[in-house]
Amino acid sequence: MLLLGLLVRFSPAQQVVNRVTLDASEITYEIDKNIYGQFSEHLGRGVYGGIWVGPNSSIPNVGGIRKDVVNALRKINVPIVRWPGGCFADEYHWKDGIGPRDERPRMINTNWGGVTEDNSFGTSEFLEFCRLVGCAPYITGNLGSGSVQELSQWVEYVNSDNVSPLTELRRKNGRDKSWGVKYWGLGNESWGCGGNMNPEYYADLARRYGNFMRTYGENRPFKIACGPSGDDYSWTSIVMRDAGSYVDGIALHYYSFANERTAIDFTESGWFDIMKKTLRMDEYIRKNSEILDRYDPGKRVALVVDEWGTWYNVEPGTNPAFLYQQNTLRDAVAAACNLNIFNNNCDRVRMANIAQTVNVLQSMILTDGPKMVCTPTYYVFDIFKVHQSGMMIPVNVNSAPYIFEGDTLPAINCSASIDSLGTVHISLCNIDPDSPESIAIVAKSFLISDVTGEILTADSMTAHNTFDNPNIVVPHTFSGFSLSGEMLDVKMPPMSVVVLAVKGKLQPPAPIEPKNPRPGLNFRYYEGVWNFLPNFSLIVPKSTGMLPAIAIPGGNSGENFAVEYEGYVKVPAEGAYTFFVNSDDGSSLYIDGRLVVSNDGLHAPTERSGRVFLSEGYHRIKVSFFQRGGGMTFGAYIEGPGIPREEIPAGMLFSEGK
Numbered sequence: 001m002l003l004l005g006l007l008v009r010f011s012p013a014q015q016v017v018n019r020v021t022l023d024a025s026e027i028t029y030e031i032d033k034n035i036y037g038q039f040s041e042h043l044g045r046g047v048y049g050g051i052w053v054g055p056n057s058s059i060p061n062v063g064g065i066r067k068d069v070v071n072a073l074r075k076i077n078v079p080i081v082r083w084p085g086g087c088f089a090d091e092y093h094w095k096d097g098i099g100p101r102d103e104r105p106r107m108i109n110t111n112w113g114g115v116t117e118d119n120s121f122g123t124s125e126f127l128e129f130c131r132l133v134g135c136a137p138y139i140t141g142n143l144g145s146g147s148v149q150e151l152s153q154w155v156e157y158v159n160s161d162n163v164s165p166l167t168e169l170r171r172k173n174g175r176d177k178s179w180g181v182k183y184w185g186l187g188n189e190s191w192g193c194g195g196n197m198n199p200e201y202y203a204d205l206a207r208r209y210g211n212f213m214r215t216y217g218e219n220r221p222f223k224i225a226c227g228p229s230g231d232d233y234s235w236t237s238i239v240m241r242d243a244g245s246y247v248d249g250i251a252l253h254y255y256s257f258a259n260e261r262t263a264i265d266f267t268e269s270g271w272f273d274i275m276k277k278t279l280r281m282d283e284y285i286r287k288n289s290e291i292l293d294r295y296d297p298g299k300r301v302a303l304v305v306d307e308w309g310t311w312y313n314v315e316p317g318t319n320p321a322f323l324y325q326q327n328t329l330r331d332a333v334a335a336a337c338n339l340n341i342f343n344n345n346c347d348r349v350r351m352a353n354i355a356q357t358v359n360v361l362q363s364m365i366l367t368d369g370p371k372m373v374c375t376p377t378y379y380v381f382d383i384f385k386v387h388q389s390g391m392m393i394p395v396n397v398n399s400a401p402y403i404f405e406g407d408t409l410p411a412i413n414c415s416a417s418i419d420s421l422g423t424v425h426i427s428l429c430n431i432d433p434d435s436p437e438s439i440a441i442v443a444k445s446f447l448i449s450d451v452t453g454e455i456l457t458a459d460s461m462t463a464h465n466t467f468d469n470p471n472i473v474v475p476h477t478f479s480g481f482s483l484s485g486e487m488l489d490v491k492m493p494p495m496s497v498v499v500l501a502v503k504g505k506l507q508p509p510a511p512i513e514p515k516n517p518r519p520g521l522n523f524r525y526y527e528g529v530w531n532f533l534p535n536f537s538l539i540v541p542k543s544t545g546m547l548p549a550i551a552i553p554g555g556n557s558g559e560n561f562a563v564e565y566e567g568y569v570k571v572p573a574e575g576a577y578t579f580f581v582n583s584d585d586g587s588s589l590y591i592d593g594r595l596v597v598s599n600d601g602l603h604a605p606t607e608r609s610g611r612v613f614l615s616e617g618y619h620r621i622k623v624s625f626f627q628r629g630g631g632m633t634f635g636a637y638i639e640g641p642g643i644p645r646e647e648i649p650a651g652m653l654f655s656e657g658k
């Protein structure tokens, strides 16, 4: 099937033109910045030596945390860090890591070399590290060997501002206010090192442990269940079936393994092998997403790729259990391919955490005592950070083939986004280590006026940065493009990653002129019992009418009903508008027939948003809401040029008159 998308490769005389089409009229999903997340486990020198050196170290530190590492991570806008594992999480007992450090008990890190863990880096140290980096924390709870009470109390210790023995303990340990940690994992790889469980058993545990992770004030935990390893679709189906409606995310782990050799010891066959394994990520995400779609069509549950990356044999002379590996141009290109895949699947993938931040597997940073070096992978995260929180622009890629020993991969992959200032960012990979590629880029609904770019490449596929030579693989200004008419022609060297910043003018779809517009929206009110928004075209309304704004019609039954609102929203100026819907239970919002906010399913008050580019004037709006039992919340909001976030005002809502 892959071959269908490939163009035939011509001889060098007949330049192959790869073609990338961006459709700026199809912008729906935001690229969650958490896709650019990290994972830091108590493993080898990942935490100890890599992040934590202790307050008495001669290595410059803030309260024990390395300054150089924090500064480097700040530069790439790390949005989130997952901790304390990994396999370590299911043996970690958080109470061992609080209070005076010299009184903390020691333990054996049985997963990673049987070394002594002195617990000097615990909850408050991790949360301080996140504060210094400027990122959100993501804590993985222990479902393997810990108790329900233990996890429940961890959430309370970290998130409650109330009075209780645990919050008093926190205050005694020097922290008055709660930290307000949002992201929590329900165990790690529970099908393997996290307890060798069956999915049915795990799903029950996830429901039970999750139930006692309480909301304190505004701090509602976002619960992430253990998902599959790569293509274990049966695990995904069963966990989604049995626990899907109790969690907010499900984790996917997938590594590109080539662990019979070290990171720098390879030829083209090792290069091709890693590219092939890396590109499989797309299939694993799509097929797992199809399963999620079956149980969660409103895309409420996030697919969280919270472990990914390359995995080789360790560097010679290092502890095999410490997973310390070098990092070459091959890793940089593999990281860029993965990030393109995550961007393109951002309707479902709303977090990803590369394994791991420092000194472990595909790291951003390597340290050796006081020395530090940023890897080629770090620089990919640096040049890709422009995609964080941008709106994804769908791309269609026709690629030349990269053929190695009779096996074929597409040479080019790509993703694109538009940021809040209207700049389009296009990231391109040429994975072919031998052939330069010429790429014709056409942007539909966007008039290009100016382009700049950055490139990451090197002369050799094994090129890497060392403590003595830290700038072998670093980004450079890229000027290998030309603009002729509407076509942007990009010439990529072999094995390179390019990120373009394209300025221009978005051409949003023309507004629609309703007949005799009059204030207010039409609504249709239905009664029935649903777990998801019903198919409104198949059911008969109990009543219909007009409302000045989007509000629950009076006289509703309080539970087991649904409402659909339809009409026009009139926007005052061309630009990017964000729509929000906060609801309990499910809701959705469409503009001009396109889904902008998807907030479906049975849930507590949850706000979701989406951004669209609109021309000045009228646009069709359709909002749907359903209420089953329990609490009821519903509100629709707008933010845009000159409009602060506010409930969509009655003055902007219209319907067609006679």
Ligand code: AHR
Residues within 6 Å of the ligand: 041, 085, 086, 087, 088, 188, 189, 307, 355, 356, 361
């Ligand atoms: O990242 C290293 C290990 O890989 C993690 O601890 C585990 O979750 C995975 O198998």
